[in-house]
Amino acid sequence: MLKTRVIPTLLWKDFGLVKGKGFDSWRRVGTVLPAIKVYNTRDVDELILLDITATAQEREPDYEAIRDFTAECSVPLTLGGGVNDLEVIRKLLYSGADKVAINSAAYARPQLITEAAQRFGSQCVVVSIDARRDAHGRYRCYRCCGQEDTGRELVAWAMEVESLGAGEILLTSIERDGSLQGYDVGMIRQVARAVNIPVIAAGGAGEASHFHQALVQGGANAVAAASVFHFTELTPEEVKQYLRERGIAVRNTLQRDAA
């Protein structure tokens, strides 16, 4: 059967990896290439790498660096940041990305999702949605690394991106991001119920039980996390072991010689 994925997320800023809280207060946590090598050796299910300054700096992704990263990665890799037209997507896929994550550009031009899905297939189009609650407790979507309120309501936008051709949704809670306090299960549940494409939950994981909550109570299809893997002892494999013991189908990590 289809296995539930546990996905480490790497945030790439300038020359290194960072991790923040609430999309702010970035801390340096190392460099990209060694991190990818480690996760690849540990045989993680998948990796997400987001260039968090590409959009703000109005530049294209650094394809040369990306080719170096993908060369070291034998598991699926999603690339995000600065994905704002078909040519960028083509170059990312050509540089070895398996999927691309579109975020800010999708609000300005939702048709980009459709064009990308038609040209490259919806299976490689991940729409990344960053959301937080407003004063009335309703979830709204933010763009540009959580800086700009798009005025879009979360569930409506999630349904729209599905109808436009998105293959997956990467859903991040801005409030929970970096908090280690647990996923926003209510937010995940709203989106998971509203769409029929896979939903990857992100933002807030701090211990193994949080992943379980996002899957079982939230209905997420995959779980992504960053801080918990950077700042605590917990590894993706330990999370999978926890899930396995509770009856969730996860992939067995393979040893090189057993393959």
Next chain:
Amino acid sequence: MKVAILDYGMGNLGSVTRALEDCGAEVVLCTEGAALEGIGKVVLPGVGAFADGMAALRQRGLDRALGEYVAAGRGELLGICLGMQLLADWGLEGERTAGLGLIAGEVIRLQPGAGERVPHVGWNCVQRLSDDPLWQGIAEGTDFYFVHSYHFAVTRQKQAIARTPYCGEVISAVRSGRVYGVQFHPEKSSFPGRRLLQNFLSL
């Protein structure tokens, strides 16, 4: 060992190239049929839509070149993901489009059952339907990485060499003579994927 990867503008050649090089192959990217001369292993990768894939192959004359390569028995062919689907007679993604017609069947959309979502994304088990050298050294039921919304409905059950339980059943590998196709991505399936590619190179 020289391996030709067909480069027709559909997808992530980087991963496939790297994976084959890891397996010791010397990779040649082919954008035209003439480049297949003297080659005994061909890989047809690809992500994207069926109709676009066929149009891109035709535009470069690669459809005919592949047909001749297979008909003359010059070597093995491995289609990956969309590349496997293009081996079929017909694709029903968007408008009905003729495929390469190298393995009998049609490519149709996945119909999700209760609790299932489409695309089929992630690691899922590959259960073999026949003993094939492609599976050498790979444990039965090993997980490989899938990402697709359409699947290959084979006409001749014998040409299905592996299945994967999802949306009922997905035929996850096909074979007709020296033509192979896998729906999953061996180049993204970690160690088992590398082993499968090595097995292909050893055919």
